[in-house]
Amino acid sequence: MRTIAFLNQKGGVGKTTVAVNVAVGLTRLGRRVVAADLDPQGHMTRSFGVEPEGATLYELMKGQRTLAETLLEVEGVRLAPASMELSGVDTEFAAQPGKERLVANALAAVPDADACILDCPPNLGLLTVNALAAADSIVIPVQAEYLALAGLGALMDTVEAARSINAGLSVLGIVLTRYNHRKRLCREVAGAIRSHFPELIFETRIRESVALAEAPGFGQSIFAYSPRSAGALDFLGLSREVDARGFA
Numbered sequence: 001m002r003t004i005a006f007l008n009q010k011g012g013v014g015k016t017t018v019a020v021n022v023a024v025g026l027t028r029l030g031r032r033v034v035a036a037d038l039d040p041q042g043h044m045t046r047s048f049g050v051e052p053e054g055a056t057l058y059e060l061m062k063g064q065r066t067l068a069e070t071l072l073e074v075e076g077v078r079l080a081p082a083s084m085e086l087s088g089v090d091t092e093f094a095a096q097p098g099k100e101r102l103v104a105n106a107l108a109a110v111p112d113a114d115a116c117i118l119d120c121p122p123n124l125g126l127l128t129v130n131a132l133a134a135a136d137s138i139v140i141p142v143q144a145e146y147l148a149l150a151g152l153g154a155l156m157d158t159v160e161a162a163r164s165i166n167a168g169l170s171v172l173g174i175v176l177t178r179y180n181h182r183k184r185l186c187r188e189v190a191g192a193i194r195s196h197f198p199e200l201i202f203e204t205r206i207r208e209s210v211a212l213a214e215a216p217g218f219g220q221s222i223f224a225y226s227p228r229s230a231g232a233l234d235f236l237g238l239s240r241e242v243d244a245r246g247f248a
């Protein structure tokens, strides 16, 4: 199983949208996918039409539930949902030895999975550290806007530091989100990111689209909500690239 964390400490850049739709996109390519919501906001959970409560990743991390009790099947993906209790883990587990590996240990035993997709919160707290410890690689969603490049530099430093707990961690790629070709700033920032990270940037850009903004409100991926939309096309393209790089 390859574990991929969708990570950017900046908020609202499209992490959850990309994680949800790549998770479902990979199932369309025949991969068996597990998705874990590491964000106390529970946006990935809600995006799959599931209420963030009950048997969740939190109980799994505490060893109070088994994997079989936690995973729910939605759109062909097995989901470990989040709940608000996750917001307390930084203090709750502060003194616990091995606290960085709780998620890795909890998900290590998932049977029959090719890919494990982790949606991270917009900070560098214990849940993100757990994602960095559990992942084989990370995908970085970025919005083509002012200061995006500075944020990317900081994120690359974070990944470098995380190699002290996970030596094999790599960056699978950078994906531009909410892309609007008509905006000059978008084109310029995209060009700057491409010239700094030519081997990392994915060819596929996720365009700004109404259907992508609407789908989570219906608890559906873009593939279920609007299968012929530009968003579905973009995410099929991105999923193919992730598949080619992540499972080669």
Ligand SMILES: Nc1ncnc2c1ncn2[C@@H]1O[C@H](COP(=O)(O)OP(=O)(O)OP(=O)(O)O)[C@@H](O)[C@H]1O
Residues within 6 Å of the ligand: 010, 011, 012, 013, 014, 015, 016, 017, 018, 039, 043, 120, 121, 122, 177, 178, 179, 206, 207, 208, 209, 210, 212, 213, 214, 216
């Ligand atoms: N390509 C897109 N087109 C239109 N809206 C989008 C697109 N991608 C994301 N959005 C919308 O932008 C908002 C932020 O996206 P998302 O929740 O995926 O970001 P995030 O990085 O996970 O945020 P957070 O840091 O809070 O976890 C959401 O309302 C989402 O529906």
Ligand SMILES: [Mg+2]
Residues within 6 Å of the ligand: 015, 016, 017, 039, 043, 044, 119, 120, 121
């Ligand atoms: Mg999110």
